[in-house]
Amino acid sequence: xxxxxxxxxxxxxxxxxxxxxxxxxxxxxxxxxxxxxxxxxxxxxxxxxxxxxxxxxxxxxxxxxxxxxxxxxxxxxxxxxxxxxxxxxxxxxxxxxxxxxxxxxxxxxxxxxxxxxxxxxxxxxxxxxxxxxxxxxxxxxxxxxxxxxxxxxxxxxxxxxxxxxxxxxxxxxxxxxxxxxx
Numbered sequence: 001x002x003x004x005x006x007x008x009x010x011x012x013x014x015x016x017x018x019x020x021x022x023x024x025x026x027x028x029x030x031x032x033x034x035x036x037x038x039x040x041x042x043x044x045x046x047x048x049x050x051x052x053x054x055x056x057x058x059x060x061x062x063x064x065x066x067x068x069x070x071x072x073x074x075x076x077x078x079x080x081x082x083x084x085x086x087x088x089x090x091x092x093x094x095x096x097x098x099x100x101x102x103x104x105x106x107x108x109x110x111x112x113x114x115x116x117x118x119x120x121x122x123x124x125x126x127x128x129x130x131x132x133x134x135x136x137x138x139x140x141x142x143x144x145x146x147x148x149x150x151x152x153x154x155x156x157x158x159x160x161x162x163x164x165x166x167x168x169x170x171x172x173x174x175x176x177x178x179x180x181x182x
Contacts, residue, residue: 001169001171002033002037002168002169002170002171003167003168003169004037004040004168005040006033006036006037006170006171007036007037007039007040008036010022010025010031013036013039013040014039014040014042016042017039017040017041017042017045020035020039020042020045020046020049021035021036021039021045023049024049032084032173032174033080033170033171033172033173034080034084034161034164034165034170037164037165037168037170038161038164044164048157048160048161051153051156051157052157055150055153055154055157058146058150058153059144059146059147059150060116060147060150060151060154062092062093063093063094063095063110063113064113064116064117065093065154066085066088066089066092066093066095066103067089067095067099067100067103067108067113067116067117068103068116068117068120068151068154068155068158069081069085069088069089069154069158070082070085070086070089070100070103070104071103071104071105071106071117071118071120071121071124072120072121072124072154072155072158072159072162073085073104073158073162074104074105074106074121075106075121075124075125076124076158076159076162076163076166077162077166078161078162078163078165078166079172079176079177079178080161080165080166080170080172080174081158081161081162081165082104082177082178083172083174083175083176083177084174086100086174086175086177087174087175089103102114103117106118106120106121106122111141112141112142112143115137115138115141115143116138116141116143116147116151118137119134119135119137119138119151120151120154120155122134123151123152123155124155124158124159128152135148138151
C-alpha cells in the first residue's frame with residue numbers, strides 16, 4: 001500500500017491533473033499507479049510529463065532510453081521502475097531478457113550503447129560526480145554533446161520517478177522484478 005493516497009481513477013485525481021492523466025491514458029491505454037500518485041501534485045505531473053516527452057523525442061533511440069532507465073532504477077533500487085521498464089523494454093523497445101539484465105548491471109551487448117548505459121549508471125551512482133575520463137569515454141564512443149546532455153537528462157528524469165516511487169511506496173502494477181541487490 002502506498003504511503004499517500006493514489007487516486008483510484010482519473011476522476012478522483014485533482015482537477016488540474018486530469019487532462020494530463022487523460023493524455024497518459026490515450027498514449028498507454030491505461031494510467032499506471034505511478035502517474036496517478038504523481039497526479040497528487042499537478043505541477044510535478046506536468047513537469048515530469050514535459051521533460052519525459054521532450055527527451056522521448058530527442059536523439060537517443062527508444063532502446064537506449066530504456067537501457068538507461070533500467071540501469072538507473074537498479075542503481076537507485078527502485079523495484080517499481082525496474083518492473084515498469086522491464087515491461088517497456090521487452091514490449092516496446094524489444095530488448096531481450098539478456099540485454100535487460102546487462103543494462104541492470106550498467107552495460108549492454110551493443111558496444112556503443114554499453115558506453116551510454118555505463119555512463120548513466122556512473123552518473124546515478126556518483127550523484128553526477130563523474131570524472132573527466134568518464135566523459136571522454138562517452139565522447140570517444142561517438143556521442144555528441146547533445147546526446148551527452150540527453151543521457152544526463154534521462155538519468156535525472158528516471159531518478160525523479162525512482163525517488164517518487166520509493167518514498168511514496170507506489171504499488172507495482174507491472175509484472176514484478178526484484179532488484180539485484182535484494
